[in-house]
Amino acid sequence: MNLAHVIRYLPRLLKIVVLVLFLALSPRGFSDNICESCRRDSRKVVSLSSYDGSFQRNICHHCIDNAPQCFVCMLPALKGSKTYDDNRLFCDRDFQAAIFAYEEMDRLAYQTTVDLNRAFWRFKMNFAISNVTVSLVSSATLYDLLELRFNPQQASIVGLTMTKCFDAEDKEIKLSERSKQPAGTQLRYQHDIYVANGFPEIKIKSTIAHELAHVWIHENLPFERANAIDRDTVEGFCELVAYQLMEHENAAHVRTSIRKNLYTVGQQNILIEVESGYGFNRILQWLYKGTNRRLQSADLIRQISDSPLPKQTSAVKPAVPMVQPATQTNAQPSELVAEAPQPQPASRPTTVILKGIFFGKNSSALINDLTLSEGEEQQLKLAEGFLGIKCLEIKQSSVILAVNGETKEFFVGRAPVDVVNGESK
Ligand SMILES: [Zn+2]
Ligand SMILES: [Zn+2]
Structure with missing residues (x-):
């Protein structure tokens, strides 16, 4: 390589030198572990979802435990956060999108x-x-x-x-x-x-x-x-x-x-x-x-x-x-509902009864006192205790349930029949 060559390649060489220098200066090279709250490199970051689920941020454990939460997204927000007149804290993103005064x-x-x-x-x-x-x-x-x-x-x-x-x-x-x-x-x-x-x-x-x-x-x-x-x-x-x-x-x-x-x-x-x-x-x-x-x-x-x-x-x-x-x-809605006082039925039913079918775009079936949609699993309260049931399919006039591992087809006002290999028997 003669001098002319070196001069010719200088710009590219410079780029490589700069890149090598940058890699040498940053402690672990390029890393995905930057906490988006404190902006520090962290050994462990967790991806958290904003309150409304519209975006995710990688947050370190220290920020999860210690950083104040953004008023809107409720994620820890340390660096770049802004504080409004009434001391509410906003992350940079949500502060930009926020309306504080509105003539309209x-x-x-x-x-x-x-x-x-x-x-x-x-x-x-x-x-x-x-x-x-x-x-x-x-x-x-x-x-x-x-x-x-x-x-x-x-x-x-x-x-x-x-x-x-x-x-x-x-x-x-x-x-x-x-x-x-x-x-x-x-x-x-x-x-x-x-x-x-x-x-x-x-x-x-x-x-x-x-x-x-x-x-x-x-x-x-x-x-x-x-x-x-x-x-x-x-x-x-x-x-x-x-x-x-x-x-x-x-x-x-x-x-x-x-x-x-x-x-x-x-x-x-x-x-x-x-x-x-x-x-x-x-x-x-x-x-x-x-x-x-x-x-x-x-x-x-x-x-x-x-x-x-x-x-x-x-x-x-x-x-x-x-x-x-x-x-x-x-918390799932069902957990929350459980906190509400539930009226106790006078006497608990002894068996699974299909009481009604609401057939349509979002079909559901009323089974004893539970409402189930397709794919939903619930615990049914019976006289002897709880029974796990899963709603497999809702048809116009019948519902297929998995009860205790057995597949049965239920009809309103009629005894259920076993379903074997997808066929009612
Ligand atoms: Zn952090
Ligand atoms: Zn926010």
């Missing part, structure tokens, strides 16, 4: 109402807007309005509706005392909705939808019924309304976060399940006419008659905040 809040509220009315017109639901105000506020302000102590690391309340009710003489009355008004009294309402800032627009829209569902309940359910329904179920219903709207918006990640919300103790997931199996109308019927306060999916089906909806009337309940969970959890 009125337009967004109006658009949400229009979209809700479009999504629910088939159910004759009319979402009010003329007597509603919607404001975007900090989480600290939201907690002040609720007279709750604010902790920026646990600011799980994201929306609030304050409803005032006025009698015929325009005197303010308590929502819980509406039923004391003489029949036929025209009541007037004013609803003030407050939504936490710091989220992207679509999530703010989902919160507005949830709060507008509270408004709908106040103005449409019979007073007594609205008072009687369990608070978790009311929250679950409002989450369902937001969930449905987010389907129209194609916002899968907002839907994921709604499913994960622990605030309603799993009620939203029962409602989501019931809606996909039996339709929204069934839920409305239960809201209007049901006799139990809380939902167990099987109860719902048993209780709902096919009678038409009653005429819409006016009705109640104190303002209720909407919450996103303070901590991440992988």
Whole structure:
């Protein structure tokens, strides 16, 4: 190699020298083990999912244990995180996407109402807007309005509706005392909705939808019924309304976060399940006419008659905040439901009984007091104890179940038959 050659190859040589130098300087060369919170190289990083499941980050164990969580994605966020005026912490990504002040809040509220009315017109639901105000506020302000102590690391309340009710003489009355008004009294309402800032627009829209569902309940359910329904179920219903709207918006990640919300103790997931199996109308019927306060999916089906909806009337309940969970959890809805007091049946059945089939896009079968869809496995409570059953196939007039390792075909009102090699015997 003569001098001319060296000069000719100098640029490439330089590149190689720079690369070798870089490799020598970084402790372990190129590594996948950079923690995306502290940005340090770590021996062990774990891939964690954001709260709404829309992205993943590699996080080291030290950050998992010690770093503060981002208000939105709930992942540990150390380097590059930003703190808002009320001390909520945001990772870089979520801070960029966050809306803190919005001049177009009125337009967004109006658009949400229009979209809700479009999504629910088939159910004759009319979402009010003329007597509603919607404001975007900090989480600290939201907690002040609720007279709750604010902790920026646990600011799980994201929306609030304050409803005032006025009698015929325009005197303010308590929502819980509406039923004391003489029949036929025209009541007037004013609803003030407050939504936490710091989220992207679509999530703010989902919160507005949830709060507008509270408004709908106040103005449409019979007073007594609205008072009687369990608070978790009311929250679950409002989450369902937001969930449905987010389907129209194609916002899968907002839907994921709604499913994960622990605030309603799993009620939203029962409602989501019931809606996909039996339709929204069934839920409305239960809201209007049901006799139990809380939902167990099987109860719902048993209780709902096919009678038409009653005429819409006016009705109640104190303002209720909407919450996103303070901590991440992988708890399944079934675990959550188990926490709710389950009414004990008078006497337990001794055998597996197929009580009904809901055949359609999302078929499900009512077996004893359980609702199962295809592929689902559950423990059935029988007189002698628990029996594991798995739903293999739902047909129009029969259901194939694996019971204790045996495959059987069940019919409504008929004894089951064994299935051998896929054929009923
Ligand atoms: Zn770290
Ligand atoms: Zn984040």
